[in-house]
Every structure is written in C-alpha cells, then in structure tokens.
Amino acid sequence: MSDKPAVVKMAGDPVHVAAGRIGVGENAARVVDFWAEGAGWDDPDTRVPRTFQVFGTGHPLPEGARWWGTTPRCPDGLVWHLYELPGGPS
Numbered sequence: 001m002s003d004k005p006a007v008v009k010m011a012g013d014p015v016h017v018a019a020g021r022i023g024v025g026e027n028a029a030r031v032v033d034f035w036a037e038g039a040g041w042d043d044p045d046t047r048v049p050r051t052f053q054v055f056g057t058g059h060p061l062p063e064g065a066r067w068w069g070t071t072p073r074c075p076d077g078l079v080w081h082l083y084e085l086p087g088g089p090s
Helices: none
Strands: 006-010 013-022 029-037 048-056 066-070 080-084
Touching: 013 066, 013 080, 029 080
Parallel strands: none
Antiparallel strands: 006 048, 013 029, 048 080, 066 080
C-alpha cells in the first residue's frame, strides 16, 4: 500500500501490518502490506470493498479513521500506521 487511499475487497479484518521494500538499495520503494483472514476468500459475494490508507507517525488523520495496526520500526527508523477510512470506497 502507498500513502494514498486504496479500496480492497475483503471478507475479514486486518490481523497484521508490516513494512518492506521492493528491490534493493537506497532508491528501493517502501511498501506497507497487511494480512487479513476471514471466511469467504474464495467466494467473491462475501467480500466487501473497504478503503484503507497508510499514515506516517504524527501525520494528521481524517475524522473517523479506524486504526488497524502499526508496522515495527524499519531499519530507516520509520513507522507506519494502517487506518480504515470512513464512508466506504471513494
């Protein structure tokens, strides 16, 4: 995930959040992944669209945003937080 809102169709709630990098070197892109579990992953009718966004520590949050998890501090010293945005897909 990036720092922009992302709509994800899912059947369960997030259970883990982690930071990583795609590629190697100082210009490798940073990413935040999250894992969710729940019945219905193989049944598209049980998945509903939900909007998530990643925020850095200290960044302002939209009103009503719901926290789902925080990444461990990465080697760069950064920490990110996964929030679900209210109001459904944008």
